[in-house]
Amino acid sequence: MGKVYEKLMQDVRFFEGLKACINCGTCTAICPAAEFYIYDPRVITTTVQSQDDEKILELMSSDTIWYCGECMSCKTRCPRGNVPGLIIIALRSLSQDMGLFIKSEKGRQQLAVKRAIGDQILSTGYCVHPGSVDPAMHPEQGPVWEWELENIDPLMEKLGANYNGDGPGALRKISQNDLDELQRIFDVTGGQERYDKIESFSKEKAAEMGLEFGTDTTSEYFQHVYTTNNHKHNHE
Ligand code: SF4
Numbered sequence: 001m002g003k004v005y006e007k008l009m010q011d012v013r014f015f016e017g018l019k020a021c022i023n024c025g026t027c028t029a030i031c032p033a034a035e036f037y038i039y040d041p042r043v044i045t046t047t048v049q050s051q052d053d054e055k056i057l058e059l060m061s062s063d064t065i066w067y068c069g070e071c072m073s074c075k076t077r078c079p080r081g082n083v084p085g086l087i088i089i090a091l092r093s094l095s096q097d098m099g100l101f102i103k104s105e106k107g108r109q110q111l112a113v114k115r116a117i118g119d120q121i122l123s124t125g126y127c128v129h130p131g132s133v134d135p136a137m138h139p140e141q142g143p144v145w146e147w148e149l150e151n152i153d154p155l156m157e158k159l160g161a162n163y164n165g166d167g168p169g170a171l172r173k174i175s176q177n178d179l180d181e182l183q184r185i186f187d188v189t190g191g192q193e194r195y196d197k198i199e200s201f202s203k204e205k206a207a208e209m210g211l212e213f214g215t216d217t218t219s220e221y222f223q224h225v226y227t228t229n230n231h232k233h234n235h236e
């Protein structure tokens with residue numbers, strides 16, 4: 001048994017997710033990501049089952065593990081009780097811990113996810129808070145978000161939200177006490193440590209590429225990982 005495989009086995013999601021794959025391909029047939037991306041959960045499961053560290057390291061350094069949408073459809077169909085979705089989550093975590101994510105285009109986008117969504121969770125209590133959305137980062141939305149932000153108060157009132165208000169209701173202000181508690185959860189569960197690793201490994205990659213790193217979503221490196229697309233991810 002390889003050392004990397006042993007590390008994966010310490011992750012309960014991996015331990016619970018990998019029983020004995022018979023290579024039947026049912027997970028791939030049901031997987032929505034496999035329809036869209038050049039991606040095959042069956043191959044991932046059989047690769048990790050080989051216990052071959054070299055192949056597992058290659059997998060964790062590739063785009064492949066970042067295509068999964070974590071929908072868990074594979075969990076419901078596998079005839080042998082494997083859960084490729086959980087195996088992939090464990091591979092992603094280890095890839096982040098070992099700094100292998102910076103070796104692939106989709107992996108490098110972990111910095112964008114961390115800064116655009118992860119940081120918002122800790123600062124607002126929401127994954128996506130309308131007040132923190134930068135419309136320039138979402139050209140695919142056309143003028144919609146810009147209009148929404150300009151009209152946010154009457155819009156939220158019409159929707160019945162308690163936008164940034166005290167007390168209960170959708171999009172209410174999350175108290176500092178609750179945000180502090182959230183931070184403590186991240187501290188004790190290793191979430192903050194993982195955030196820090198994503199930042200530090202990304203910083204190394206930015207230096208290697210000669211791009212300014214910065215701390216927000218406007219820096220050269222952030223914009224690079226956020227906008228680069230080699231168009232090799234999808235089926236023709
Ligand atoms: S993980 Fe399950 S569904 Fe997928 S190939 Fe293996 S046995 Fe079949």
Ligand code: SF4
Pocket residue numbers: 027030031032033034041067068069070071072073074075084085086088
């Ligand atoms: S959890 Fe991932 S691998 Fe499983 S069906 Fe969903 S997208 Fe596919």
